[in-house]
Amino acid sequence: MIVAHKIALNPTTDQAVYFARACGVARFAFNWALAEWQRQYKEGGKPSEGALRRQLNSIKRSEFPWMLEVTKVAPQQAIKNLGSAFKRFFEGKGKYPKFKKKGVRDSFRAENGPETFAFDGKRIRLPVAGWVRMREALRFNGKILSATVSRVADRWFVSVTVEVAHQVPVRENQVAAGGVDLGVKALATMSDGGTVEGPKALRSNLKRLRRLSRSLSRKVKGSANRRMASA
Numbered sequence: 001m002i003v004a005h006k007i008a009l010n011p012t013t014d015q016a017v018y019f020a021r022a023c024g025v026a027r028f029a030f031n032w033a034l035a036e037w038q039r040q041y042k043e044g045g046k047p048s049e050g051a052l053r054r055q056l057n058s059i060k061r062s063e064f065p066w067m068l069e070v071t072k073v074a075p076q077q078a079i080k081n082l083g084s085a086f087k088r089f090f091e092g093k094g095k096y097p098k099f100k101k102k103g104v105r106d107s108f109r110a111e112n113g114p115e116t117f118a119f120d121g122k123r124i125r126l127p128v129a130g131w132v133r134m135r136e137a138l139r140f141n142g143k144i145l146s147a148t149v150s151r152v153a154d155r156w157f158v159s160v161t162v163e164v165a166h167q168v169p170v171r172e173n174q175v176a177a178g179g180v181d182l183g184v185k186a187l188a189t190m191s192d193g194g195t196v197e198g199p200k201a202l203r204s205n206l207k208r209l210r211r212l213s214r215s216l217s218r219k220v221k222g223s224a225n226r227r228m229a230s231a
Contacts, residue, residue: 004160009158031099122135
């Protein structure tokens with residue numbers, strides 16, 4: 001069973017600078033691959049994410065040496081994401097991929113591997129960045145598959161995917177267990193992709209306040225009805 005846990009990070013200034021650089025490399029790789037995909041397709045070719053990853057590997061040392069400053073997985077995974085986006089598009093399950101913009105869903109991914117990931121209480125060791133402080137410890141025990149570092153406004157988060165050994169058995173009339181990710185847009189995001197909307201009390205109360213204000217404005221000044229409505 002695969003579960004995900006999103007945790008807020010407390011990086012140092014240097015680590016935050018590295019995260020921003022890695023996000024930039026991932027974004028550049030995605031946009032480069034999308035432009036190259038379009039060019040090859042117009043010329044009658046049959047582009048693929050695998051071929052584009054090999055192509056970038058063959059030229060990045062000479063043409064884009066600054067890409068070597070971050071984990072190699074960041075640009076490679078970005079091109080894999082492009083391949084997945086095109087697959088969904090061709091299957092009619094998604095829109096045609098668009099070029100990424102700086103500051104919009106900035107993220108980069110690191111796959112697990114030898115001496116790549118480690119956890120020590122409220123710390124995670126990431127490639128190049130080293131040990132990074134987390135707001136809380138990882139809740140799940142199992143095989144760490146990947147970690148995606150993302151930025152929301154000025155805050156950094158890491159989403160860790162874990163393969164747990166056992167799945168909680170589901171009895172009749174019992175909901176299956178899964179990972180829960182508490183967030184801002186939705187109250188909670190389940191590991192199966194489902195979301196639980198928050199109560200949004202402010203929005204609903206503002207709507208009610210506007211309705212009551214319109215009703216009050218229609219009442220005759222000095223009348224008993226107006227006094228009752230304003231109470």
